[in-house]
Amino acid sequence: MSFAISLRAEILKTKRSAAFWLSVLGALFIPVIFFLMYFFKPEEFSVQLKSKPWEGHFEHGWQALSLFLLPMFVILTCSLIPQIEFKNNTWKQVFASPQSLGNIFFSKFLAIHLMILFCFILFNIFMLLSAVSVNFLNSKYSFLSTPVDWLALLRLSFKTYVSILGISAIQYWISLRFKNFIAPIGIGLALLITSLIIMQWEHISKVPYAHPALTFFDIRKKSSHLLTNHEWNSIGYFIFFTIVAFFDMKYRKERG
Amino acid sequence: MSSPVIQTKNLDFFFNSGSKTLDDVNLVVPAGSIYGFLGPNGAGKTTTLRLLLGLLKKQHGSIEIFGKNFENNRIEILKRVGSLIEQPSLYLHLTAIENLEIYRIIYGCNKSRINEVLSIVGLENTGKKKAKQFSLGMKQRLSIAIALLHQPKLLILDEPTNGLDPNGIIETRELIKKLNKEHNTTVLVSSHILNEVERMATHVGIIHKGKMLFQGSLGELQQMKTKQTALEIETSDNTKSAQLLKEQFSIQQLNGKIIIPFQSKEQSAAVNKMLLQHNIDVYTLHPQQSDLEQLFIDITSNDK
Numbered sequence: 001m002s003f004a005i006s007l008r009a010e011i012l013k014t015k016r017s018a019a020f021w022l023s024v025l026g027a028l029f030i031p032v033i034f035f036l037m038y039f040f041k042p043e044e045f046s047v048q049l050k051s052k053p054w055e056g057h058f059e060h061g062w063q064a065l066s067l068f069l070l071p072m073f074v075i076l077t078c079s080l081i082p083q084i085e086f087k088n089n090t091w092k093q094v095f096a097s098p099q100s101l102g103n104i105f106f107s108k109f110l111a112i113h114l115m116i117l118f119c120f121i122l123f124n125i126f127m128l129l130s131a132v133s134v135n136f137l138n139s140k141y142s143f144l145s146t147p148v149d150w151l152a153l154l155r156l157s158f159k160t161y162v163s164i165l166g167i168s169a170i171q172y173w174i175s176l177r178f179k180n181f182i183a184p185i186g187i188g189l190a191l192l193i194t195s196l197i198i199m200q201w202e203h204i205s206k207v208p209y210a211h212p213a214l215t216f217f218d219i220r221k222k223s224s225h226l227l228t229n230h231e232w233n234s235i236g237y238f239i240f241f242t243i244v245a246f247f248d249m250k251y252r253k254e255r256g
Numbered sequence: 257m258s259s260p261v262i263q264t265k266n267l268d269f270f271f272n273s274g275s276k277t278l279d280d281v282n283l284v285v286p287a288g289s290i291y292g293f294l295g296p297n298g299a300g301k302t303t304t305l306r307l308l309l310g311l312l313k314k315q316h317g318s319i320e321i322f323g324k325n326f327e328n329n330r331i332e333i334l335k336r337v338g339s340l341i342e343q344p345s346l347y348l349h350l351t352a353i354e355n356l357e358i359y360r361i362i363y364g365c366n367k368s369r370i371n372e373v374l375s376i377v378g379l380e381n382t383g384k385k386k387a388k389q390f391s392l393g394m395k396q397r398l399s400i401a402i403a404l405l406h407q408p409k410l411l412i413l414d415e416p417t418n419g420l421d422p423n424g425i426i427e428t429r430e431l432i433k434k435l436n437k438e439h440n441t442t443v444l445v446s447s448h449i450l451n452e453v454e455r456m457a458t459h460v461g462i463i464h465k466g467k468m469l470f471q472g473s474l475g476e477l478q479q480m481k482t483k484q485t486a487l488e489i490e491t492s493d494n495t496k497s498a499q500l501l502k503e504q505f506s507i508q509q510l511n512g513k514i515i516i517p518f519q520s521k522e523q524s525a526a527v528n529k530m531l532l533q534h535n536i537d538v539y540t541l542h543p544q545q546s547d548l549e550q551l552f553i554d555i556t557s558n559d560k
Contacts, residue, residue, distance in 0.1 A: 009358045016349050090345040093402070096309040097362050098334040253313045 006099050006107035014111060019080035023115055026073045027122035030064050035130040039137065046140040053141065054131070054148045059219065061127045062156055066163075066216040068196070071209060074116060074164045075188035078171035081112050083181045095255045105246050109172055116164070120157050155226070156219060162227060163215035166208035166237030173245035205230035208237045259323050260284045261410050261442045262291075262308065267317035269303055269466075277303050279466040281317070285444050285459070290436050292457030293446040300466040301446040302342060305414050308444075309339055321410070335363070338403035339412040343419075344395040348388035352379055352398050355387060356405060363406035373401040376431070393424045400431070411435065413445045417452065429456045487518040489527065490540035497536055501527070518543045 135143040174184040195210035262285035269278035319326040377397040462470040505516040
């Protein structure tokens, strides 16, 4: 009950915030690019998407997203939402309000995840719309005549979401530690680029910042398990760093 | 007499640098009082208030609020406390009503309270204006509105008039007095300006370099002030001097010295001149030094 109250307050704080607009624009970016590509090069893409139009469309979309933009989006969202408190000097008011530390910590973390899920949903909707609208303008495409494989889409979204869990917990922890938002973003970006460089390493599945990219490759392989090794690792990192971050906040000498 | 709303015992605090920020602070804020917490900048006022709200981890000593240990009853106590620490803390991308709505949800108050507190602080008509477009005075008033939202029994305000124009200062002071009178809210308000505290407080605590130098009612403070500020005179003929000075001042004789109330530097010069004119040699002529007196000079010199 009291957690729901804290969560409602957290969601209210994100109204019109930078994090909110980032989600909308982030979700819009790739669908718009795809729309333009399909619109201006119908000969090329209508052939390419002939057999399985939706599957190809969504896979290409998630590919463009997962490798770099999505982890970057997670890094930014994990910084921007705690930044609302830092920037406005409101941590002290939050900690002086009658909420348990657990509620403060977890409601904010959940608000971040709701923001990420919000972006996922928007992304899928925008991807759908970009394909449908291009088909209205150009009848060479077969999106309108082919049913969408909702289950595959759900699976794709779910696996991708699991793959960013580890990053989200690490970034949330770093973001709570630093008042200056350049620090978490810089650290996150450095780790992300490093993991993309060492993609060929045999232990890459243990590197959390490489998990979204690995999930993407995994989707192409169409493995039978819902979750693969690195996705379980992502869940492990998520649990571990969430606990670390919580106790770090709980035992800090100075709050707000 | 009712038990105090806030009581700290042997409160010490160190920051990492090692020097003691608070040294044995024993704060007693009586119920129903306006407690002026006075001290120059950097004396430890904010540190004390932050400890009271649990924003700093307590290191040594004990804190009781509403007669309950703070650490074990944090949430229960905070439900009845309104606070404003240092500069306004508002969500600048939100409107006044949206800012209040966040805290209304957290404190679980009625929707009608939002308009009530907005009218108390005179911010009814800000509409869709975001907090970032507010003047500093408006931001400060909105922060006070947040502190009042849940009708707290105890209000902790850290330098609430900082950055306000003279009008705003008077309004804030009147508001504090009104809340205290009409709702019996106990108010702990910090300030570095003696004058301001004297105009609204019923009780005063003075902190300097982390130590409480004085604590008591406003009346006790006035007494203390006159007692502490004195001019010490030692001459070749104290008896004759005493007779001369008696005509103008209330004098005291102590350990071969004459003590008169100190008023100003010019007064010292006049006393010196008068004694010399009567062929008395003056050996010593100086204001009595005490921490408290030096402190008053610090505090009053800020009163510009």
